[in-house]
Amino acid sequence: MSAAGQGQNLTFATDREGTSAKPENQGQPVLVAKDVVVDYGGVHAVNRVSLSVAAGEVLGIIGPNGAGKSSFLAALGGQVRRASGTISLDGHEVSGLLPHQRARLGLARTFQTTSEFSRMTVFENLVTAAEGDTGSSLKAVVLHPRRTAQREQELVSHAWEVLERFEMTQVANLYGGELSGGQRRLVEIMRCLMRRPKVLLLDEPMVGVAPHLTGKLISDLRGISRDGLAIVVVEHAMEVVRKLCDRVMVMAFGEVIASGTFEEVAQDATVQSAYLS
Amino acid sequence: MSAWGFYVATLLIYFAVDLLSGIALNLQFGYAGVVNFGYIVFQAVGAYVAAVVTLGPSLGAGSYQQYILGAHLPFPLDLLAATAAGALLSLLVGLFSLRRMRRDYQAAVLLIVSLIALQVVSADVPLFNGSNGLTGVGWPLGQLFGVTATQSPWLYTVWSLVVVAVVFVGVSWLSRSPWGRSLRAMRDNQGAASAMGLNITSLRLQVFVIGGAIAGLSGGLLVEYIGAWSPGAWGYAETFVIFTAIFVGGVGNYRGVVLGVLLVPVIFLEIPRFLPAIGYPGLTASLEWVVIGLAWMLCIFFRPRGILPERRLHVTPPGALEPGALQPEAAPR
Ligand SMILES: Nc1ncnc2c1ncn2[C@@H]1O[C@H](COP(=O)(O)OP(=O)(O)OP(=O)(O)O)[C@@H](O)[C@H]1O
Numbered sequence: 181m182s183a184a185g186q187g188q189n190l191t192f193a194t195d196r197e198g199t200s201a202k203p204e205n206q207g208q209p210v211l212v213a214k215d216v217v218v219d220y221g222g223v224h225a226v227n228r229v230s231l232s233v234a235a236g237e238v239l240g241i242i243g244p245n246g247a248g249k250s251s252f253l254a255a256l257g258g259q260v261r262r263a264s265g266t267i268s269l270d271g272h273e274v275s276g277l278l279p280h281q282r283a284r285l286g287l288a289r290t291f292q293t294t295s296e297f298s299r300m301t302v303f304e305n306l307v308t309a310a311e312g313d314t315g316s317s318l319k320a321v322v323l324h325p326r327r328t329a330q331r332e333q334e335l336v337s338h339a340w341e342v343l344e345r346f347e348m349t350q351v352a353n354l355y356g357g358e359l360s361g362g363q364r365r366l367v368e369i370m371r372c373l374m375r376r377p378k379v380l381l382l383d384e385p386m387v388g389v390a391p392h393l394t395g396k397l398i399s400d401l402r403g404i405s406r407d408g409l410a411i412v413v414v415e416h417a418m419e420v421v422r423k424l425c426d427r428v429m430v431m432a433f434g435e436v437i438a439s440g441t442f443e444e445v446a447q448d449a450t451v452q453s454a455y456l457s
Numbered sequence: 458m459s460a461w462g463f464y465v466a467t468l469l470i471y472f473a474v475d476l477l478s479g480i481a482l483n484l485q486f487g488y489a490g491v492v493n494f495g496y497i498v499f500q501a502v503g504a505y506v507a508a509v510v511t512l513g514p515s516l517g518a519g520s521y522q523q524y525i526l527g528a529h530l531p532f533p534l535d536l537l538a539a540t541a542a543g544a545l546l547s548l549l550v551g552l553f554s555l556r557r558m559r560r561d562y563q564a565a566v567l568l569i570v571s572l573i574a575l576q577v578v579s580a581d582v583p584l585f586n587g588s589n590g591l592t593g594v595g596w597p598l599g600q601l602f603g604v605t606a607t608q609s610p611w612l613y614t615v616w617s618l619v620v621v622a623v624v625f626v627g628v629s630w631l632s633r634s635p636w637g638r639s640l641r642a643m644r645d646n647q648g649a650a651s652a653m654g655l656n657i658t659s660l661r662l663q664v665f666v667i668g669g670a671i672a673g674l675s676g677g678l679l680v681e682y683i684g685a686w687s688p689g690a691w692g693y694a695e696t697f698v699i700f701t702a703i704f705v706g707g708v709g710n711y712r713g714v715v716l717g718v719l720l721v722p723v724i725f726l727e728i729p730r731f732l733p734a735i736g737y738p739g740l741t742a743s744l745e746w747v748v749i750g751l752a753w754m755l756c757i758f759f760r761p762r763g764i765l766p767e768r769r770l771h772v773t774p775p776g777a778l779e780p781g782a783l784q785p786e787a788a789p790r
């Protein structure tokens with residue numbers, strides 16, 4: 181696509197969905213990162229990046245390939261260790277915690293390379309992703325069989341709800357490894373929603389998703405975020421960013437070069453030169 | 458008892474012991490993706506511990522065999538001690554080898570652990586009588602009824618089948634539980650599993666210790682039947698026989714494990730041991746390894762998921778008609 185074409189997209193007027201209804205808990209920052217640095221053997225992939233996302237808000241991160249977007253998400257999720265900086269999640273300092281500990285505090289994420297459980301059915305993929313942390317532990321399973329069975333029932337009906345919402349009931353019995361690329365993305369997102377997270381990190385969630393579902397996914401995500409979920413989404417498709425995100429942060433060479441509303445960053449000269457040309 | 462009866466009973470007992478190993482490795486590898494190439498060490502420690510806690514106090518360096526922990530424990534403490542030994546050693550080995558390390562490195566570390574263990578036990582004679590090993594091990598459960606394992610192999614057969622049945626039911630139940638599902642998630646994608654709140658290190662350690670406990674038990678069961686145990690009985694290669702069995706039978710499917718353990722260790726390996734020697738001495742023994750290799754290759758070419766693959770869970774949407782859905786009690790409340 182030519183730079184001119186993208187520029188045109190960028191100047192579209194806002195028609196973001198669901199901006200009118202604001203929830204009560206909006207405005208409370210749930211994920212705050214300050215001066216996060218990620219090093220891969222001395223190279224700063226992420227250099228002093230900060231963000232603050234509130235419940236009910238969708239923050240987009242855009243930027244050219246290799247800008248450090250995925251590395252920054254990995255630092256937030258705990259998949260890579262940050263070299264310095266602080267990350268707080270729902271009031272807890274989490275920068276020293278392991279991924280599963282952050283997950284238990286309400287963080288869910290998808291990965292740029294799809295990460296479905298390939299030898300488990302779609303349905304099992306979903307019920308494995310449960311809210312709460314210890315319901316599937318050995319201790320719970322052995323010592324509290326009744327509670328476990330009850331929890332299973334709840335998970336099963338929740339899973340059917342989510343499958344229906346994403347029009348995926350037909351593939352419930354397929355193995356993750358038998359799905360198409362777009363379906364795998366959807367499984368990842370559904371898995372996250374099964375966990376009723378407080379913060380959702382999405383790394384290029386729309387890649388390979390069919391157009392009619394993209395629109396639906398955008399309105400679903402906005403709807404869920406309005407119920408008090410904070411979303412950080414890395415995305416290359418400008419249309420998606422424009423419709424989905426309240427605020428946009430632009431990264432290049434590991435640093436934030438601009439941030440603001442979609443319209444503001446689209447007008448920004450630095451962004452135009454670093455990203456769009 | 459006829460020679461044939463003795464032979465069949467022995468095969469069945471070996472089957473039970475190998476099935477215990479198959480169950481343990483299937484839990485660890487088939488469900489959790491933990492590649493325990495050191496499995497045999499945990500069986501060996503169970504056998505040694507069962508031996509020394511039933512042999513009575515060691516008579517020391519001058520006697521024909523010396524060992525640690527000598528005691529006369531009654532049933533069931535002998536087998537409990539063997540089980541605990543397998544679990545404890547697994548915990549120790551697991552704590553340093555299963556931490557944040559890639560799976561292939563873990564497999565290599567565990568293989569090396571089994572080589573080191575063999576050297577240590579062979580060289581450290583005061584521990585378990587070195588390379589000569591221990592002999593004269595009895596059967597505490599049989600002693601309660603005044604019989605020995607060699608006198609009543611059928612009794613021993615029934616007993617070992619009972620033990621393996623209990624373990625089979627327990628482990629397959631656990632594997633079908635939400636806990637077992639978490640193990641499979643970890644097997645399929647560790648990064649995603651931990652991002653969903655599963656504590657990978659702890660899950661890995663749990664299957665390692667449970668598998669180790671079963672291994673210890675299997676060692677105790679084996680040594681109380683054959684009465685002797687030495688480094689010759691637990692070469693690292695024995696682990697691969699069981700791995701072949703679960704590959705051929707079907708990884709992630711306990712019925713497949715039963716089939717694989719019947720086919721590979723019992724039919725291919727144990728039966729030739731009882732056949733008359735053909736060719737030069739040792740030919741049959743070395744052919745066993747050819748058989749193992751062939752089984753792997755055939756399996757990879759023709760049934761990469763084994764004869765009985767992992768079974769798919771089939772679910773139907775809540776609205777769909779199911780058997781019983783029309784009955785009054787199934788109506789929405
Ligand atoms: N595991 C790694 N080891 C070493 N370097 C890495 C690693 N992962 C990423 N990098 C480097 O860090 C930089 C940022 O990569 P990152 O994946 O975060 O970019 P990105 O903004 O997500 O790009 P894209 O839009 O292509 O996904 C790149 O220069 C990349 O080469």
Ligand SMILES: [Mg+2]
Pocket residue numbers: 249250251292383
């Ligand atoms: Mg990326």
